[in-house]
Amino acid sequence: MATFAHAQDYALLGDSCFQVKNYQAAAENYELFLEKVESRSNIIAYRAAKSWSLLGNKEKALVAVKKYVANNYINRYHIFGDQLTKEPIFDLLKDDARWKEIIAGVFEKEALYRQAEQKKVDSLVAYQAALEKQGILHQLNFSGNVASVYHQLKTYSAYPKINRQLLSMQFKFNDTLHNSFSVILPKDYDPKRKYPLLFFLHGAVKGNTRYTDYSDTRDTTGWNRFYTKYAAINKVIMVYPSGNRDYNWMFPDKGFYMIPGILTQIKNLINVDDDKVFISGHSNGATGSFSYAMKQPSPFTGFYGFNTRPEVLTGGTYIRNLLNRSFFNVSTDQDYYYPPAAHDSLNKVMKELHADYQDHRYNGFPHWFPAFNASEPAYQLLFADLIKRKRNAFQPNIQWETDDTKYGRCDWINITSLDTLASLAPWQKAVNFKITKWVKLDKDDEAIVVDTVKNGFNYRKRSAAVKAHYADNTFRISTSRVKSFKIYISPDMVDMGKPITVILNDKVYFKGKVSYDKNFLIKEFTDHLDRSAVWVNAIDIHL
Template structure:
């Protein structure tokens, strides 16, 4: 973990898109979805039986035949029709020099003050400047910026859970926005980040624990590292992605004492964490401007590893079923927890009394967990309460000319050749539009007799 103190004086949801777009210096106008150029990679490349599998994979990996977006550069408002939340608005910024033949870094920016936000704010944003402390900075840094509008009245909230403590569908909808935009914009799949301040940083941290697969890393400023009313924030999941945290000691909304206690736990778990503190600054203060160049360095130097050799995943609901090459299909919470399956929690800090409450900070449901590690052509698995799981297989991480062995809780349960399946690969591609990931088959292990 890198720490720096600085003084003040230094879902498989079917989606359709409706668009209302505008330039920053122009008038609003309605644009039909038919007017927006889109491409689906799986329907564009040569998938005929005569085409070799290896050639197909290379063609998709190098695909850059995206449409021109000259008419759509600058700032626009989009509405995505979602089966849970209805029309979900988000702001999209595309740099004027966008080149469809080149891959681009994309930032999912989650705004703060979620409790005051409504979907109708999207209309007001056409005539009012954006008040997020990082939006203009990220646009001026030439990133593609996706900035959704929250609406807690509808349950679309990344800072609090409106669904009885579990299954917050907000994160699945945000993930689907990214999937759909990949049909229009040439994403660099290894350079997608989630970024936020205050309530937005709580959403960024929650993404780290809920759905990290598509992201290279998370950046969170002045976060409480929690999600109100959520019962499924298992912080050990943070080991899977780089996380950048920034806090200020005069923050009277999110006390730094609580943050420091959580950082100690994250550090003990060997989370890839960069943590910085600024002294003499409040919740939203000049430290945000001072520190921003450090986040640019983090974005520049951080790349998603599509095939990590080690994974850990803990869950208690089917929305957050896994990451990367692990999918947890079912579990039984009546089974005993494995000895290595620890509960990580801490006491809540009382900022007014400057002492600790006699109750836990995280209100956690019982969970199931899985640990996985690849060594040569063997996948070693440890499970806790898991009854069924699926492993996605790639020639980029295993030798498919040799048998693949799956050892679960010290017992070999699978040892066979796994053949590449073109249709399986194309099915995965259709869902994610991810050019850099190659999943060619899967292995499902059922632990129930």
């Protein structure tokens, strides 16, 4: 049977024979694969070892195990000594001195690897700690009067010199858990100069259980190669965080604070242009990017997504929130994650709302579009869009809706409590559309279109909303189901020497001067390290 197989079919034939318990044919095919196709395949050597062991052929099983160990590798995700000792199939070998010698060698190799890994982690953590001691939080002096503190924050540029282009850093979730993220600086990074920054959020978070100690150059290659290329050309800082099924940017909500938290951590050390901070992502990461646009846009300028599912999974998708920012979508016609017809419907909704929204369609490509070289033009468009954008944290018009006060803030408006039993204002209407077609993959991974009936968005909770505008020291606010909110004040918005008027639902609610509050200013700044949007006080509104 095996001698008639084509070389590329040996492994497949071996797998087929193993499934039907023809272990002799399976072992022979695996051996032929190692001999004629790829002698250093650790996976096939392992399957050969299992097959020979099940046949009771100790000698050939030991030879295959030696090949497996010789061909194998150790990295922080792949430690294989325990795998061998706990595998019942190898019980036949476990009293043999040769087996014990092999296993002892494996454990020795793994112990040396762990020691080297720990030394690397300790070095990276020490470097991060040394940098943080030179960061803005250690350098600022808040002892002066409020005017001098304000001026100091707005003009600060005494960032430390950094002698590495790639920084591997850790973000702590709590006292026992952390994950890593990498920061890639422009080659000629100058701490006196402000730089744009772009987060890339990876996909496949739902099945990932890892907590990483460090990040490395693997973030910059493969599917991310075009981020590396165009970030370098445009002198953009790239940031690659690590997410998993518990702490991520999509679901559940407990990890959503991670990206704003990492941004604050970076701003402590690196001269980031606060008005040019962006998020991009692929798949689950693109859904994450979209979710930050919907739930927490204040620190960011614009949002990008490749093969996006544009939906908030932790609450309502209040699509009008995108009127405060922009979203640049890259979709493909064979994507099973979200169908092209649904993107077309969303695009129509966005045009009707006059939102700053783009959808760039690439036909003939599946969900994993960034793997293809044909995706490069999309990255060129992305960076061309990114470079020209600048955040206006003091924009005169805000529409904001939320069902969770944790995400009540957009720039200078913050909904602090909801009145969900109140009636909706006529202008607070849900936006939705129907999805009737979905793309699925058949058994041959070919894209097929199937019928479905789904809403574009799900609204799981009651929400509150605000429409706000200011000009000439006057704020005009309309509310719906809002119990209380704050208006944040900056000298970049109003004349602090003149009275401020708040007209709430067509009635004058407040009129008077608002002074600088030093404690408020310091607390706001140390929470976000935003040198562009420096808030000096807030007006509390209670309905």
